[in-house]
C-alpha cells in the first residue's frame with residue numbers, strides 16, 4: 353500500500369484563521385505528495401495558483417423555495433460522501449466543529465467506517481458555540497464520532513473539556529506559519545510611505561469583531577503616541593470598523609491612524625511594523641501574533657485563551673490582563689524606547705517561530721494523526737533537519 357494519502361479538507365474558505373490554517377496545511381500536504389481534495393462552498397482564499405496534487409470540489413446549496421434557510425449542512429455532508437466515494441479518500445479532515453464535524457460524521461455513515469474523520473477545533477466553535485446549550489450536545493456527538501480530534505492550544509483543549517463535558521482524546525496541534533512566506537522582508541523603501549524614520553509603527557490585523565477589542569487597540573496606541581511618536585495601521589474589515597473609525601476621529605488621531613482594509617500580502621505588511629497589538633477578549637491561539645513573530649515583530653496583547661502558549665511574556669512580547677490597556681501601553685513604550693531590548697526580543701521571536709511553530713513540524717504532527725487513525729505506519733522524517741532548512 354502506498355504511503356501517499358488521499359485527504360478531503362473542509363473549512364470556512366472565505367474568512368478567518370481556521371480557513372488559513374486548513375488551506376496552508378492542504379498545500380503543504382500536497383507538496384509532500386499526498387492527494388488533497390478541498391470540499392468547500394467556494395475556493396479557499398489562500399489557495400492561490402494551481403498546485404500539483406490539489407483538487408477542488410464546490411459544495412452547491414439548493415435554494416429551493418420551500419427552504420426558509422438553504423441547507424448548507426446537508427449539501428456539505430452529501431458532497432463529502434460523494435467525493436469520498438468517487439476519489440476513494442482515506443480520510444476527511446474538517447476544520448471547525450459546527451457544522452463541519454457533524455457533516456463529516458454523516459458522510460462517514462453514508463460511505464462506511466473505512467473513511468476516517470479528523471476534526472480540528474479552532475476556538476469560537478467551542479468558546480462561543482460550545483457554550484450554547486442548543487449546540488453543545490451535537491458538538492459532543494460530532495467529537496465522539498470523530499476518529500481523532502485536535503485543538504490549536506492546550507487552553508482550547510481545557511475549554512473543550514469544560515464546555516462540552518467530554519473525555520474524548522484531543523491531540524494538540526498548534527497553528528503554524530510557512531517559513532518560506534513569513535520572514536522579515538526588506539521593506540525599507542515601502543516603510544517611508546507609512547512612517548517617518550523617527551516614528552514607530554504599530555499594527556493590528558483582524559476581522560474587526562467585538563471579541564478583538566479594537567477599542568483597546570486605539571486606547572493603547574493613544575497612550576503610546578503621547579510618549580513615542582508613532583503611527584497605527586489597521587488591516588482587515590468587519591462589523592466594528594465604522595465605530596472604530598469614529599473613535600479614532602473623536603480622539604483626534606485621524607492623521608496618525610491608517611485603515612488599510614483587507615490585504616493579501618500580510619507578511620509584507622507585518623514587516624513594516626515594530627509591534628503587533630492583540631488585546632483580544634478570546635483567542636484560542638492568535639495566528640496573527642505567530643505571523644508577526646515569524647517576521648521578527650513582537651506582540652503586545654492580552655493573556656486571553658491560548659495567547660500565553662504562543663507569546664512568552666518578556667521574551668517574545670508582553671501580555672497583560674484583558675482590558676488593561678494602560679499596562680499594555682507601558683510595555684509598548686518601554687520596548688519601543690530601548691533599541692537593545694527590541695533587537696533581542698525580535699531575534700527571540702524569529703527563533704521561537706522557527707523552532708516551535710515551524711510548518712514542517714506541525715504538518716508531521718497532523719500526518720502522524722492521519723496514519724494513526726488509518727492504522728498504517730508513518731513514513732520517517734528527520735524533523736530537526738526539516739525545521740533547520
Ligand code: GMT
Nearest residue numbers: 368369370474475476635636637638639
Ligand atoms: O475567530 C473565530 O471566530 C474563528 C477562527 C477563525 O476561523 O479564524 O479563529 C480561531 O481560529 C484561529 C486559527 O486556529 C485562531 O488562531 C484564533 O485564535 C481563533 N479565534 C478565536 O479563538 C477568537
